[in-house]
Amino acid sequence: MTRDTQIFDIIRRERDRQTKGIELIASENFVSDQVLEAMGSVLTNKYAEGYPGKRYYGGCEVVDESERLAIERLKQMYGACWANVQPHSGAQANMAVFMACLQAGDKFLGLNLSHGGHLSHGSPVNFSGLMFKALEYNVKESDGRVDYDQLEQVARAERPKLIIAGASAYSREWDYERIRKVADEIGAIFMVDMAHPAGLIAAGLLKNPVRYAHIVTSTTHKTMRGPRGGVIMMGEDFPNPWGKTTPKGEVKMMSALLDSAVFPGTQGGPLEHVIAAKAVAFGEALSPDFKLYQQQVQKNAAVMAQAFMERGYNIVSGGTDNHCMLVDLRTKFPDLTGKIAEKALVSADITTNKNMVPFDSRSAFQTSGLRFGTPAITTRGLKEDKMPWIVELIDTVLSNPESEENIRSVREAVNKEMVQYPLFAW
Ligand SMILES: Cc1ncc(COP(=O)(O)O)c(C=O)c1O
Known part of the structure; x- marks a missing residue:
């Protein structure tokens, strides 16, 4: 087969661009050579719909091992009880949480996009704002920090089913305890999207939201320095016998709901080459x-x-x-x-x-x-x-x-x- 010089020339030019400049985009990083190697590996050839030990395709024994390793390393990094490493991106991880926790039209509360929030936390052009009723809280004009009084007021008045903490452009630590308290008061699920500071959290430099939230989502490619992708975790609250009645009337554990919200709910076959690269990055993060x-x-x-x-x-x-x-x-x-x-x-x-x-x-x-x-x-x-x-x-x-x-x-x-x-x- 002839080499695709056109595309490899573009890749070379992008490598040169990355090499000669000062990269200050807060959500970007440079992965290690072994993360790149895993991402560019033969694992991309494998279809593995389902989860380790429960796949819809044969020949998954080997990729089962790397996916299990990724899950175990991630749980170890954050002290989580359960994890799913299949979301193709941060937005996909969030979508799965919405699907597991809410029904179309349900209310949820997130940080205002123009105050640092993310599109998938309620923007009207995103699935979150299109399919669900998005409520928002702000930062204070006086000091640029989250207005927790306002968050509590909206939560008590509107009783959303889900409250989201986490942001794309917010430089301060969060008061997770306070949000958890009001979530418990109104019976809401508390989710933290730690996509941005995940690496600092893994290193113990910021509070670990897995201790305070019911569900935590993240990307793996920002401060965590892994391949592009998403993850979902649960901490000590789960997997307790806290369930949700499904449309069929059965009570399901939240972990099972989240697993099925990722696959088959919102995704098809997992990217096993990226999951292996996530495992490599998690191994690096544990060093x-x-x-x-x-x-x-x-x-x-x-x-x-x-x-x-x-x-x-x-x-x-x-x-x-x-x-x-x-x-x-x-x-x-x-x-x-x-x-x-x-x-x-x-x-x-x-x-x-x-x-x-x-x-x-x-x-x-x-x-x-x-x-x-x-x-x-x-x-x-x-x-x-x-x-x-x-x-x-x-x-x-x-x-x-x-x-x-x-x-x-x-x-x-x-x-x-x-x-x-x-x-x-x-
Ligand atoms: C807080 C937050 N959540 C989710 C995402 C979405 O991640 P992705 O681009 O991988 O879908 C981002 C991306 O910038 C983010 O900042």
Whole structure:
């Protein structure tokens, strides 16, 4: 067969792009060579609908072993009692929880999308907002932190069946205990989507939601540094005899409901090559090195946030407890949109994304903010001493985003520096 030079040339160019730039997208990371190897393995050839030991296809004995390993390692990472490693993505994991816990039209409560929440927590263009009745809570304008008083008020007044904590652009620790209390009071299920800080949580640097929530979902590709994918877990509350009556009138355990909501409810055959890569990443996350890595991620983010504030930028909530931060550009550059800022930075080989800030005066297409995160540059090997330098480069670009000359000189500085941090072995 002739080699597909067209597509491999594109892959080579993407590798070059990743290598020469400073990657600050908070939800991205660089996986290890062995994670890549598992993902590109012959396991992609195997159909394995069902679960280990209960498949709809023959010849699954070998992939059963890697899926079982992934489950056991994940449970060990978070002290979970039960886990499902098959969701193809974070949104798929969330969809399965909705399907297991709610009926179409039921109410649920999640963080407002424009205050840091995720599309799958109730956006009107997502299944969650289309099929269910989405209620929302906000962050406070005064300090950018979750408004737990408002969350409780909405929960008591509306009695949603499911309450979701977790976000895509929120840099502070959560008060899971408080949300669990109100969930218990109104008989709601409490789910935490820890997609963003999952790696920091695994390293013990932030509170572990598996101890407080009924159900926890996550992606595996952000701070967790695994392949693209999702997972679902349950902690000590389950698998107790807490069940739900199915349309057939039988009472089923929540674990069985979630398993069947993933397959056959919302997915077909599992991606066994990705599940093996998840197992590899979980094995890496259980090693002592991972804790050192996450400590550096957190340290880099704290120093970066401080450097932004010293240059007159407003960081939503005044800092960060985790790996990310949201910069409100309006204080320093009232006329600069997130859209223009993102484009200018990308031209300088600094990758970030525009993001709405809470109480934004601009639309989601323009935005007044930028989101930054340190997981990828920390994997690359950059330490806290480099963070003020990165912020200085960003400030230089944003001070004159129309100037080609300005952007070119920053890009040269970026490329020259990043050569010192080799990324891929191939
Ligand atoms: C909090 C949260 N949940 C879920 C997701 C969705 O993950 P995926 O893109 O893998 O579907 C994201 C992605 O950014 C996220 O930030």
